[in-house]
Amino acid sequence: xPPKYHIATSQASNRFQKITxxxxxxxxxxxxxxxxxxxxDCVYQVYEKRNLDGRQMLDSIDSVCxxxxxxxxxxxxxxxxxxxxxxxxxxxxxxxxPEIISNLWFQxxxxxxxxxxxxxxxxxxxxxxxxxxxxxSEIVRPTRDGIHGREYISTTVDIGRKIMALELxxxxxxxSPAPPLVELPLPVIFDMLPWSPPGDNIPLAFLRSAKALxxxxxxxxxxxxxxxxxxxxxxxxxxxxxxxxLDTQFLRSARIIEIPGGEDPIALQRRFKxxxxxxxxxxxxxxxxxxxxxxxxxxxxxxxxxxxVADEYGLEEGSNPLFIKERMKEIHLHLVDKGVxxxxxxxxxxxxxxxxxxxxxxxxxxxxxxxDIPLLVAMECRVCRRCKEGIACPVELESVDPxxxxxxxxxxxxxxxxxxxxxxxxxxxxxxxxLRGEMGRAMFFEDLEREIFSTMGKRG
Amino acid sequence: MATDHFHFxxxxxxxxxxxxxxxxxxxxxxxxxxxxxxxxDLCPYGVYQAGSKRPKASCDHLCIGPSCSKNEFYxxxxxxxxxxxxxxxxxxxxxxxxxxxxxLLAGTWHMAETGTTPHQDLNYKxxxxxxxxxxxxxxxxxxxxxxxxxxxxxxxxxxxxNRSGDSRxxxxxxxxxxxxGMSFGSVSIVTMLSRVRAAVALGTFCCTGEGGYPEELMPxxxxxxxQVATGLFGVREETIKRVRIVEFKYAxxxxxxxxxxxxxDKVTPRVAQMREAVPxxxxxxxxxxxxxxxxxxxxxxxxxxxxxxxxxxxxxxVSTPTDVDMVxxxxxxxxxxxxxxxxxxxxxxxxxxxxxxxxxxxxxYALPKVHKFLLAEGIRDKITIIASGGIRSAYDxxxxxxxxxxxxxxxxxxxxxxxxxxxxxxESGRGCARGIATTDEELTNLMELEWGTQRIINMYxxxxxxxxxxxxxxxxxxxxxxxxxxxxxAHMDYMKKEEIEGELD
Numbered sequence: 001x002p003p004k005y006h007i008a009t010s011q012a013s014n015r016f017q018k019i020t021x022x023x024x025x026x027x028x029x030x031x032x033x034x035x036x037x038x039x040x041d042c043v044y045q046v047y048e049k050r051n052l053d054g055r056q057m058l059d060s061i062d063s064v065c066x067x068x069x070x071x072x073x074x075x076x077x078x079x080x081x082x083x084x085x086x087x088x089x090x091x092x093x094x095x096x097x098p099e100i101i102s103n104l105w106f107q108x109x110x111x112x113x114x115x116x117x118x119x120x121x122x123x124x125x126x127x128x129x130x131x132x133x134x135x136x137s138e139i140v141r142p143t144r145d146g147i148h149g150r151e152y153i154s155t156t157v158d159i160g161r162k163i164m165a166l167e168l169x170x171x172x173x174x175x176s177p178a179p180p181l182v183e184l185p186l187p188v189i190f191d192m193l194p195w196s197p198p199g200d201n202i203p204l205a206f207l208r209s210a211k212a213l214x215x216x217x218x219x220x221x222x223x224x225x226x227x228x229x230x231x232x233x234x235x236x237x238x239x240x241x242x243x244x245x246l247d248t249q250f251l252r253s254a255r256i257i258e259i260p261g262g263e264d265p266i267a268l269q270r271r272f273k274x275x276x277x278x279x280x281x282x283x284x285x286x287x288x289x290x291x292x293x294x295x296x297x298x299x300x301x302x303x304x305x306x307x308x309v310a311d312e313y314g315l316e317e318g319s320n321p322l323f324i325k326e327r328m329k330e331i332h333l334h335l336v337d338k339g340v341x342x343x344x345x346x347x348x349x350x351x352x353x354x355x356x357x358x359x360x361x362x363x364x365x366x367x368x369x370x371x372d373i374p375l376l377v378a379m380e381c382r383v384c385r386r387c388k389e390g391i392a393c394p395v396e397l398e399s400v401d402p403x404x405x406x407x408x409x410x411x412x413x414x415x416x417x418x419x420x421x422x423x424x425x426x427x428x429x430x431x432x433x434x435l436r437g438e439m440g441r442a443m444f445f446e447d448l449e450r451e452i453f454s455t456m457g458k459r460g
Numbered sequence: 461m462a463t464d465h466f467h468f469x470x471x472x473x474x475x476x477x478x479x480x481x482x483x484x485x486x487x488x489x490x491x492x493x494x495x496x497x498x499x500x501d502l503c504p505y506g507v508y509q510a511g512s513k514r515p516k517a518s519c520d521h522l523c524i525g526p527s528c529s530k531n532e533f534y535x536x537x538x539x540x541x542x543x544x545x546x547x548x549x550x551x552x553x554x555x556x557x558x559x560x561x562x563x564l565l566a567g568t569w570h571m572a573e574t575g576t577t578p579h580q581d582l583n584y585k586x587x588x589x590x591x592x593x594x595x596x597x598x599x600x601x602x603x604x605x606x607x608x609x610x611x612x613x614x615x616x617x618x619x620x621x622n623r624s625g626d627s628r629x630x631x632x633x634x635x636x637x638x639x640x641g642m643s644f645g646s647v648s649i650v651t652m653l654s655r656v657r658a659a660v661a662l663g664t665f666c667c668t669g670e671g672g673y674p675e676e677l678m679p680x681x682x683x684x685x686x687q688v689a690t691g692l693f694g695v696r697e698e699t700i701k702r703v704r705i706v707e708f709k710y711a712x713x714x715x716x717x718x719x720x721x722x723x724x725d726k727v728t729p730r731v732a733q734m735r736e737a738v739p740x741x742x743x744x745x746x747x748x749x750x751x752x753x754x755x756x757x758x759x760x761x762x763x764x765x766x767x768x769x770x771x772x773x774x775x776x777x778v779s780t781p782t783d784v785d786m787v788x789x790x791x792x793x794x795x796x797x798x799x800x801x802x803x804x805x806x807x808x809x810x811x812x813x814x815x816x817x818x819x820x821x822x823x824x825y826a827l828p829k830v831h832k833f834l835l836a837e838g839i840r841d842k843i844t845i846i847a848s849g850g851i852r853s854a855y856d857x858x859x860x861x862x863x864x865x866x867x868x869x870x871x872x873x874x875x876x877x878x879x880x881x882x883x884x885x886x887e888s889g890r891g892c893a894r895g896i897a898t899t900d901e902e903l904t905n906l907m908e909l910e911w912g913t914q915r916i917i918n919m920y921x922x923x924x925x926x927x928x929x930x931x932x933x934x935x936x937x938x939x940x941x942x943x944x945x946x947x948x949x950a951h952m953d954y955m956k957k958e959e960i961e962g963e964l965d
Contacts, residue, residue, distance in 0.1 A: 022554045043893040043903070067883040068893035072551055073478035078486075082554040103813070113812050117886025117897065119714060119850070119872055120805045120816040121557030124591025133804065133821050136717030136781045138710045139752050356818045419814045425747075426717025426819050443782055448825045449953070457599055457950030457960065 005155060005185045007213060007414035009111025012407040016380055016395050018105065020063045021088050021098070024071070027079045038074040092383040095313045100353050101377055107415030108378035108408040113355075113422075114415075128314055128323045129357045131445035136426040153424050154431035155417060157187045157368045159256060159345045160280045161304035179304060180278045182255050184368060186417055187432055188358065190217035191349050191370035192238060194312045195388040197398040200227045205405025206375060207231035212410050218258055218370070221246065238284065243268060251275045258307060261285040261294070266301045282307050282347065287316035287327055292334040295346070299335065305345035308366075312373060314351020324351055325364045332365020332437050341437070355419035365437045378412040379405045466618070466634035469661040471575025471921050474914040476521075476879065477907065481573075483521025484566060484582060486549045489514050493543040502533040505579065514543075521566065524580050559805065560852060560872075560882050561588045568853070571922035572877035572915040585855040585965075592805075592824040593856045595952045597964040600933040615928050616938035619867045621705070621844050622773050622797050629771055631704060633664040635924055636867035636939050637857065639874060640848055641687045641709065643671030645722055645731040646809055646886075647875075647897045648904040652677075654912025655874050659683050661917050667707055667869075670720065670745060672734035673699040685775065688765065691720065691745030693735040700768045707800070708761060710748065711779035713849030714807020716820035720745030721810075723887065728899050759794035766795065773797040775846070780804055780826035785833035788845070792834070798844045800869055801826050806849030808871045808897070810887040823849050823860065831864025831944055854926035864944045877919040878912055 024046070026039075039047040046064045071080045091098040099122075103114055125131050160181035167175040190206050203219060204227065210217040211234045219228065221241045228235065232250065238258045239246070251257070251272060259268050261283050269281040282305040283298060285291055295306050308331065310316050310324040328348050335341035348361045349370030361369050373383065380395040387393055424432060427441055435441075475481065487507065489499075493514035500508045500515055505522040508515040517523075525546060528534045536544045555562035567584025571577065578584050586594045621631040639655050646669065653676055659666035660683045667685040668677065672694020677684055681702045688695050689709040700706055711717060722731075724742040732739040752758050762774050775798035776791040778784070784801065791799045803823025807816070820826075827847050834840040847860040848869035857868045876882070878896050891898025895906030931939060934948055942948075950960060957964075 025550070043890060066885045066893065067554065067881070068885070069482065069551070069555070069881055069883075070478065070893060073476070073480045073482065076479065078480055082551040084553055113814065115810055115812050115887065116816075116884040117808065117810040118875070118880065118882050118884045119559070119807045120813075121559050121882060121884065122589070122817060123558050124589040124594065124805075124822065126590075134819050136711065136779055136820050137748075138778050138781060138787050139748050139754070139758065354814075356814050359818075419812065422718060422812055422815055423819065426815065428717075441782065443821045443825070448821065449951075452825050452828050453596075453951035454954040456596070456946045457955045458947060 004152070005214075005417075007111075007410060007417055009411045009414045010407060011111070012109060012404055012411060014105070014109060014380060015404075018063045019085065019088050019091060019098075019102075019382070020065075021085060021102070022065065022067055022082050023085050024065055025081045025083050029079075030077050031079055032077050034076060038071045038080070041074070042071060043068060095351065096353060096373065096377075096383040101383060103354065104374055104377040104412060105380065108380075108412040111411035111414045113418050125445045128351070129325060129354075129360045132325070132360055132363075133443040134356075134359060134363065134423050134427065135441040135443070137428040152430065153421050154433075155186050155420060155424075156431070157184050157345075157433060158182065159184060159282070159305050159347070159368065161302070161345070162343055164343060180255075180280050182280050184216070185214045186413065187362060187368040187420075188213075188413065188416070189215055189236065189347065189368065189370050190375055191309070191372040192218050192220060193372050193376065195385055196376065197387040197393045199398040200225065201400050201402050201405070202376070202379075202397060203228055204402035205379065205400060205409060207234055208402055208406030209375075209409035209413070210234040212406060213413055216256060236282065239268070243271070248275060251279065254279055256280045256282060258282040258284050261298075261306075266298070266303065269303070280304055282345075284309060287324060287350065289316065289318050289322070289327075291316070291327060292331045295331050295344075296334060296338060296340070299340045299344050303344060305347060307347040307349065307370065309370070310348075310350030312350060324348055325361060328361060328364040328366055329439065336437070355416040356423070358416060359420050359423040359435065360442070362432065362435045363438055363442045367433075367436055374412065375409050378408040380408075466663050468634070468921065468924070469917050471918045472914055473574060474911055474918060475519075475573050476569070477911060478879070481519065481521040481569070482549070482551065482555065482562075482566060482881075483523065484549055484552055484563065484580065485520055485523045485525045485546050487517035487520040487523060488545045488547075489517065490543045490545070492541040493539075494541055496540060499535040499539060499544060502535050502538055504533060508535075521570075522580070527581055556882055557884075558589045559587045559850070560876070564852060565876060565881065568873065568876045568919060569879065572879075572919040575918035575921045577922055577926060585853055587852060592822050593850070593852075593859055596824070596859050596949050597952060598855075598858070598862075598930060598934070599948055599950055599960055600963045600965055601935065602962050614937070615931050616940075617924055617927055617931075619844070619939060623844055624795075624797050624842055626797075628773060628797070629704070631773055633867070635662060635664060635920060636861060636927075637920070637923075638664045638685070638846075638867070638869055639666040640869040640871040641667035641669030641685070641707070642808055642871055642897075643669030643687075643693075643722075644674050644734065645671050645726050645728075645899060648895065648899060648907070649674065649676060650904055650907050650909050650912055651875075651878060651896050653909055654878065654907075654916060656680050656683065657909070657913040658874075658916035658920070661913070662920055665705060668694075670694070670709065671722075671731070673702070674734060678702070687777075688761075689720070689745055690747060690749050691735075691743065693737070693743065693745065697768055700765060700772070703769070703772060705773045705775055705798070706765045706769065707775040707777055707798075708765075708796075709777045710752075711802070712777070712807055712809075713779055713802035713804050713820065713823075714809050715811035715815045716779035716781070716802075716804055717747060718811065718815055718819075719747040726891070726899055731899065755790040755794060758790060762795045775800055777802055777848075780820045780823065780849075782821075784821075784826045785829050788830045788834060788843075789837055789839070792839050792843045796843065798846055799830075800846040800848055801830060802869075803827075803847070803849030806851070806872060808875060808886075823847050823851070824863065827860055827865050828863045828946070835944070854923035855930075857923065858927055858930045858942065859949055861939060861942045862945045862949045866940075866943060873919065874916050877915045878907065879915075 158181045161179040206217045216236045218236045236256045265283045284307045287310045314324040315321040348366035552562045563582045567578045567582040619636045656666045670689035685705040722743040729739045776796040777800040804820035847865035851868045886897040890900040895903040
């Protein structure tokens, strides 16, 4: 039995007051001064624990309240009300919603997965990743004792090119060159950020966590500096500068490098591999309507791994952009159709915001994926994008303690790891490699709607 | 049971157990009030109560709001001192979620309080989830439509649970619904007994869930479904023999494909004894059944129960995977009388959010798939299909029947009748702060058995009235006629208004 992949977590408290959904509004005027005030009966002791934020004008926002409404319903003079927190509603945007962001905060703080009672309370479906469901199997599947045993589900993926058949010499010796592979224990790498407050602390937090997890963080060549040199074995350099400037010593020890998909990436790949044949080269492509053809051509020329990147909303380039999950399906199926899918590693990225997106993008054809914004959110980022405008970060991310930050990111990844195990376990799968492209084990909104709802209401 | 002559229980008023019921509107009376008492006389809904200085609007949840202004009894206009103000209840927007918005909760509470359909402007028929049931409407024939409306009294809402034609007893229930499993330990004994007693009064069944058969339930054996689930907790030959229906739970919609997990804190000595476990240590219900890896194994399971209890019907509860239709056929051939499809958006127990939202499909897709598949197999009339997982209202119930179910199984709606507000924190600290899903003694005492029983009876009585109303408007004589009538419902995204002949509701 291979060793279990285990992510160590530890509680990492917020530095700033958490922004929660609702608050309590209590008026004093008209208070009867009851001998036993309903505030004393609070099951969660909210009123005793109230942790008021001195920087806030109002003291009504409360992060301990669980919305049980008992004080609201029992106050004799009805002086207590609940209200939606206006600052909660404006967190993030239409894609990076307050629900997603607070869900990520919870995991980053605790390392636990969000659990709740009373069924699902959200919308029926939605755009993008919310328009699909994953499968489960009722009986035929590996055993799984509650949460015991699930550690035997593997989340390992390989990055690199695979050969489809071995060529043997007359004496049975293997003639085919074995291309290098890098094994990731989790199908995730950390990507460069679309926007970020300045400084080394954020990349240092990423790299510390990447090291703890056994994965990699992509760092721009132009962003390399002595502060991060200690993490070289967890860095994927993105060659955004002059390739000649790269240190040969570094290239000889690096395991993965990422290059732009611009002019003849294969020539650049050859050049790097001539220096270090064990180097895995990832070609980074901006996702667009022609990506499937581009990927196919690159596979034919010997590409090893391709990183298809959408924008932070999961959208590709172009005037009528497709969502990454749709384009990834097309790329995957195109390669399957041409019989070359297994030769290459496909990494998808952009718009991956929750653990379920990870599973869903893999079902749609990615081997692994890259994440960016959730790593910042793990460190309390509110996705306000002020840093993009050069305005100061409200949670002072530029001065974040890299150690604390890395624990938060590792906690978040532990939560995601546990959740992908839940998805795989429900489907009866023992490893994430088998999930790739398993579209038959998913249910798509468009198909189900057409099959079930479009025929209703017709007579005869 | 002669269900056509079934005597439905009486409804009795069962107001909120908290001082202030939650309603859509808030009424305030200013100091200008001279306590003339006119508002008390005017309001037909009983909003006001007399007070020493001025009337109290203690039942403002019964107020119909500004839409009352067209009535001559509108208190705001009639008050000689202009002392009455109506505004929206500010707490209302925090209440509920997309599937159970505040209006649906308040509407359901009204039914549980009064036994009648809400008169306030509350949408008690659908939620706000933007799809599925919430986008489906009935197409009722216009005023001069083809239906021949009966009086309502002669419309049958009864369904037969044993359609197999075997030698086992026929079991008819007077309403197309029974109550789903919530184990002792996950809910309080008061909650459990309230549900069971309501099921008895309504002539239907209530499932024990996995976790044993508390002796308090024994007087109600004839209305109990006992569950055999993967942990086999509390399953004994003796309990199998007591009941008329035994249910196999393969999976549940709340967490399809995942096992159950009862936290150590909830394993009190009483719970532990019933489950033959150690107090304080967490209990895992594995997934799947470790004795079932094929349809043949499944048949062996069903045979085992049938042999143990020669009179019981066997129900098989499954979740909604891609191949849900094959699972249903398998259940039929293994000899099940009932197949219960538990959709992925329902459930009451604690579960990982990722599972609740993403794993398996909503019941609105699964049920029609299974219905059509069994029809094509020629076995649809030999098995009873029960839908569960996301049925929130009488309208959801009627819609899923029109989509192919024979009846429904409910859980969350019962809890809402008991004043669950869907805060989703069933597992926090000492358990449900409202005393529904807890074994904490003090919290359990927040609710009385008589009250709980009556609330559930009241709600389903109101559902029955609404179901009869729907059948009447469709010109149907029985709920059995509604099964699989996709022609009487439409999905608003796929049907243009002008295509529809009749009235949408």
